[in-house]
Amino acid sequence: MEQTNLAAGDGKQAALPIFYSRPRPLDATGDRGLSLQPVMDYGFARATNSVLLGAAEYPRAMRNYPIVFTSREPRVAVAVLGLEGNENLLVGEDGRWREGEYIPAYIRRYPFIFLEQPGRAELTLCIDEASGLLTQSDDHLLFEGGEPTQLVRNAVNFCREFHEQTLGSAAFVAELTRQGLLVSNEARIRLNSGKELTLRDFQIVDEVKFNALPDDVFLDWRRRGWLPLVYAHLMSMASWTSLVELEAKKQ
Numbered sequence: 009m010e011q012t013n014l015a016a017g018d019g020k021q022a023a024l025p026i027f028y029s030r031p032r033p034l035d036a037t038g039d040r041g042l043s044l045q046p047v048m049d050y051g052f053a054r055a056t057n058s059v060l061l062g063a064a065e066y067p068r069a070m071r072n073y074p075i076v077f078t079s080r081e082p083r084v085a086v087a088v089l090g091l092e093g094n095e096n097l098l099v100g101e102d103g104r105w106r107e108g109e110y111i112p113a114y115i116r117r118y119p120f121i122f123l124e125q126p127g128r129a130e131l132t133l134c135i136d137e138a139s140g141l142l143t144q145s146d147d148h149l150l151f152e153g154g155e156p157t158q159l160v161r162n163a164v165n166f167c168r169e170f171h172e173q174t175l176g177s178a179a180f181v182a183e184l185t186r187q188g189l190l191v192s193n194e195a196r197i198r199l200n201s202g203k204e205l206t207l208r209d210f211q212i213v214d215e216v217k218f219n220a221l222p223d224d225v226f227l228d229w230r231r232r233g234w235l236p237l238v239y240a241h242l243m244s245m246a247s248w249t250s251l252v253e254l255e256a257k258k259q
Contacts (some may be wrong), residue, residue, distance in 0.1 A: 062173025
């Protein structure tokens, strides 16, 4: 499951999956001698204002970003990274992520990704050939002796965990929808410079309706571990201020 940018102004959305231009499966034979350089530059994430969140990320992400839910399918939880359609306020001109701010797992897994392959039931670990990180060297090999290196094994584990967490988040969002708790919202922001921004096409939890949930539903959500996700979302609304401050610094 992947996701798009939130709409800012014109309601347009990006193609899926974001960041990946030429993902293809890893191959022990074809990738012999190939190494992957560490990600030092997050410029690839500069042109998105939101990224998909896994369930386990909510408590950490809420400290830095508003967590909202997309209005269009697939309906997912995302961390808002910017106030304009194609801008991530956390990536500086030097490509560095803003110091001290949480980097979502969607971004940390790049250039790896799990994708479905025709005729195969299981997900396949793929890598983005357009990342510019693949080199012919012995520094960080993908395969040795025809077997995946620790780098690739770590990528498999990370992508598998992220996939499982996104499925958990999707189940939670589906239940929010089923219970009628999601309401459309938009963020209208006026900066000191006079510039006005509107971020739309997202939903938030109606807190009044949430507090009115029947006791049996509330207890079931506690058992499933969904209550902390609701509270993290609600508390994350305070993080709009941080984005406004970052936007204002550009002026």
